[in-house]
Amino acid sequence: MKFEGEHLLPGQIGHFFVLLAFVASLVSTIAYFKASKTEDPLQKNSWLRYARGAFFTQVISVFTIFGIIFFICSNHYFEYFYAYKHASKELESKYLLACIWEGQEGSFLLWTIWHSVLGIILIFRSKKWEAPVMTVISFAQVFLALMLLGIYFFGVRVGSNPFVLTRNELEGPIFSQPNYLSFIKDGVGLNVLLRNYWMVIHPPVLFLGFASTIVPLSFAYAGLTTKKFGEWVKPALPWALVSGCVLGVGIMMGGKWAYESLSFGGYWAWDPVENASLVPWLILIAGLHCMAIYNATGNSLKAAFVFIILANAFVLYSTFLTRTGILGDTSVHSFTEAGMAMNILIGLFALAIPIPMFILFFKNYKQMPSVYKEENISSREFWMFIGSLIIFLSALFIIAVTSVPVYNKIFNTNIADPQNREFTYNKVMVLVAVIIGILTAASQYFKYKHTDKKYFLKKIAIPFAVALTITILLAVFYPIEYIKQGAGFLGAIYLAIFAAIFSALANATYIWSVLKGNFKAGGAAIAHTGFALMIVGMLISSGNKKVISDNRKTGLYISFAQDPKGRNSEDPLENLTLIKMVPTRMAEYVVTYTGDSSAIKEKNRSFYKLMVEKKDLSNGKVLENFELTPDVYKMKDNNLSSNPDIKHYLFHDVFTYISSLSDRSSVVDTAQFKLHEIKLGDSIFYSKGYMVLNDILKNPDNKRFHFKPTDTALVADITVFSRDSTSYKAYPVLSINNFEINYKDDTVFAQNLYLKLVGITQQNKFKIAVKESDIPADFLTLKAYVFPYINLVWLGLIIMAAGFIVSIIRRAKVKPLFAAAALIAVTAGLFYMFLLAN
């Protein structure tokens, strides 16, 4: 059958380039491998030329594939399954990139693009290491190209091709018609949860972090195959720093995204997906420190090998965890299973690099140089190594608990998450924070090899004393109120806060007292300061995070000795119902839900206006007022996807999101207006009280109404007295415009009362129509938190990133002008993203 309106050419070109990318990366792997094994310079050069050619072909193919997907999605060619699944016409163009890496294929493509970029830099910069280093990277590219291949081998489809056609993938009656495309009005589009600018920026950064872990590993491979076991460390160190910086920032971008636009109620929840990205970072950091130790003293080389291999191995393992659907029951992130063949392919990819690396490592283990002198206990390298080990162990702990679903699959058990997942991790990690805090503070003042005791004590005394004082002051004036887990845990939190402040101070003063203000040499100290500040921010913002939408804190909650619903006193009452136009107390604020409005471009998205006021309770003066507009996507099937709105202050954030909405679509208001004829001053009774007609105003011109004397308008001034002794004002209007009568009802939302001024009778009575609806007024339920000192988390992260960059600049010997520009651009960019934009 000939189908109408299809654009098949881009797909055909795409298919060709997918195949080319696969073949080219295979060729470049073999050629680079040959080049790395050949001693003869002439032959080596010819293999190298061959390999480079193949690699560049691969690079061009990968970019072309990306360009074609972009073209297909931006033109809404829904005959392509990828465009149908991920793009849609209503999608704003800024999300076009986001919808490309929403899918499995797109995100693998992103990964292979980063490998290509890193590969090109390495071809130009790694000199004698090029052949072995690029062997590994090309090998990884083979696997990533396989993921996109989508070719049948012996009846099994290997990989998932982004250029398959909708009519081949889906079954449906419309596909039997040649003009089926005219029935597909729109694509499914980007998941509404992901419609956020972080979705545009977070995946590329995170994937660069993931992809870049392969570079230090490739150098390690180069070290192993060339038997120059220690020489790889120096050229690999800047790359490990790049990886640590980018991956760290990428992870926290995810945290910031979760915090400001998803209703998870925070930036970190120890969700398996979050853990899977944190673990490689931790191991990489451990490896980084061992590499630095080796550079300075010749120790810790084997540990450096192990950690660098494992960091990449855990990147691959986390890919396996998050993409095979194995976490389905434990994670809030939704996963899809890509099918058995794809799962096996991902599993193979996760094993294909680490296992040969370890075999190679253990084969050469005996030949590696090691220092036979014991490390001095007063040496920096000793404590740095201990710190790396602690970080590594904490990473193993995290991944061991996270991998529970994997054990279930293998051993057919039914182990589930512990009751309090966060606490399970926190109770261990808080102790890790204490140790790491103290080690990063103290080991700066140790020297390599040996440290004079007097020198050490003199230097460390001041930061120690100041940190202790600050912690005590904090405990007195701003105590941590996290008592849920008992006094022991609270004590551990204080210890961790002390350790982190100590670390921040010791590292910051190190730049002056030891480096004499030489910032260029202070990368590590800057990064440590930032990391420590981040930990302080995390401890305080989580320790003193408060749910302010808790009824018990508003004073509205009446506690019973025995709650009629069997509620325990610890049970959370975290949702607050706000009825439209009824001011409600929420902690020190008064919140009024005033109305909603739809987004202009995005269908199904509504913003809910909340007026928030903070009053001085003694004199009723308004101290501050602001508007919050959390929003909600109403998806088909009445599903909600809630986006928070946050009021940022320098020292704390007020964080709100909508937890449920009144559903009015299915109910029909059956209540009728009832007519009353009354005189001025008379009253009308209704089920919950009565109302009095105070006055009838003619053409009023006041705060509320602006009628001119030439108008014909009557306004009834009514006061409603409800039985709970609150009173409300209502002003229904009757006006005549061009001989046409207009009624403007007034509503007392809190009483569900609709009032209408209908007319005047002969006997000078006024006709007032009253409707009491049994359908509740519009309402929503709100969750609100206060996060104190959250900005410290973001600020710490930015300082840490800046520290990394300073180190990279020094280690990679970047030209000063370029270095300064990069440092300023990245720091300013991060500062804008994390602290100013939103």
Next chain:
Amino acid sequence: MKTSHIIILVAIAIAIGALLMYSVDFSTYDTIESAKSKQGKYVHLIAKLDKTQPIQYDAIKDPNYLSFYAVDSLGGSAKVIYRNAKPAELEQSERIVLKGKMNGDVFECDNILLKCPSKYKDDKKQLEKTVSKSNP
């Protein structure tokens, strides 16, 4: 560093690891029947919403009280109480993971994880349904 040191370090690491893992109080996945026999123990239920029974949630009266009935694939049934806001997709969910404790015949739940068809965009059946809706 000597080999013996490495072995000692590894041994310590394994010991610490074992201790840590031991300190984690893992829960289990249960059926409604087996959860009923483990009264008061924190478990995970994999179940479905019982659509024949009413869902009770009135945000005006109490936004922190939801109750509904859950059934599992083995035919077990229990009333579920969740003291929090009703997740909007509850009625459309295909599968629910409930975390909490069985208290008599009532499951006191403190966390709900919903698996909804609309989230599974890659689910082909769902996409086929969507695409068929565009049929004239």
